[in-house]
Amino acid sequence: MARKITVNMYMTLDGYGEFPTYPGSDVPRREPSEGFIDMWINRYDSVDTILFGRRSYEGHVAVHSEAARKKSDPEYMFEFSRFLDRTQKIVLSHYLKKTEWQNTRIMKGSLTRIVGRLKREPGKDIIVDAGPSLVHEFIQRGLADDYRIAVWPVILGHGNHYWGPMFKQQTLKLLSVKTLKNGEVMLHYETVR
Numbered sequence: 112m113a114r115k116i117t118v119n120m121y122m123t124l125d126g127y128g129e130f131p132t133y134p135g136s137d138v139p140r141r142e143p144s145e146g147f148i149d150m151w152i153n154r155y156d157s158v159d160t161i162l163f164g165r166r167s168y169e170g171h172v173a174v175h176s177e178a179a180r181k182k183s184d185p186e187y188m189f190e191f192s193r194f195l196d197r198t199q200k201i202v203l204s205h206y207l208k209k210t211e212w213q214n215t216r217i218m219k220g221s222l223t224r225i226v227g228r229l230k231r232e233p234g235k236d237i238i239v240d241a242g243p244s245l246v247h248e249f250i251q252r253g254l255a256d257d258y259r260i261a262v263w264p265v266i267l268g269h270g271n272h273y274w275g276p277m278f279k280q281q282t283l284k285l286l287s288v289k290t291l292k293n294g295e296v297m298l299h300y301e302t303v304r
């Protein structure tokens with residue numbers, strides 16, 4: 112079976128990708144939230160590649176590589192870092208020439224071509240972890256096999272937006288909906304081809 116491409120999205124109710132605070136969101140945790148378990152932990156065994164936009168990649172190196180971890184961080188975040196360290200990482204950039212993080216390849220150009228190439232390579236499933244503008248291109252071109260969307264209970268009104276013009280309609284099948292403790296909603300949709 113072909114490798115599945117899942118786009119992870121975290122957004123406000125009005126579709127912005129900025130990270131807001133709201134009651135409960137800023138409470139430090141020693142244990143992973145249900146949302147984090149769904150987005151990441153439950154997928155450690157089935158995913159071996161993550162595709163990042165350059166800005167998201169730089170953010171992850173600085174905060175989530177194991178080398179960047181602080182001793183006081185909870186164990187589940189160390190596990191997340193070990194997962195990221197061992198995973199194949201694709202960073203999209205027109206300008207980067209090299210990176211320090213292990214298991215990283217730099218790619219650029221047509222997303223359709225890049226996704227086609229990754230799908231032809233042997234391996235497990237792939238997660239796209241990028242900002243709203245790059246994710247919008249995935250949506251617009253219908254490149255994702257499924258979407259995992261965390262919706263925060265916030266209407267923000269500004270920032271980088273996920274939604275925009277489409278080349279053609281895309282129909283989705285709802286696989287699951289879950290409501291989390293602080294009012295976030297986790298949506299899982301599969302693309303109907």
Ligand SMILES: NC(=O)c1ccc[n+]([C@@H]2O[C@H](COP(=O)([O-])OP(=O)(O)OC[C@H]3O[C@@H](n4cnc5c(N)ncnc54)[C@H](OP(=O)(O)O)[C@@H]3O)[C@@H](O)[C@H]2O)c1
Binds near residue numbers: 129203219242244245
């Ligand atoms: N809500 C969320 O889940 C989430 C996730 C990540 C980021 N964000 C927010 O989104 C903002 C950043 O968004 P973003 O969309 O600019 O970040 P991004 O997706 O992480 O990175 C965008 C960069 O990716 C590279 N890129 C994109 N398409 C490419 C292609 N086809 N070929 C080669 N390189 C390509 C370019 O890098 P070069 O400039 O190097 O060419 C571009 O500047 C921040 O405010 C951040 O907080 C939100």
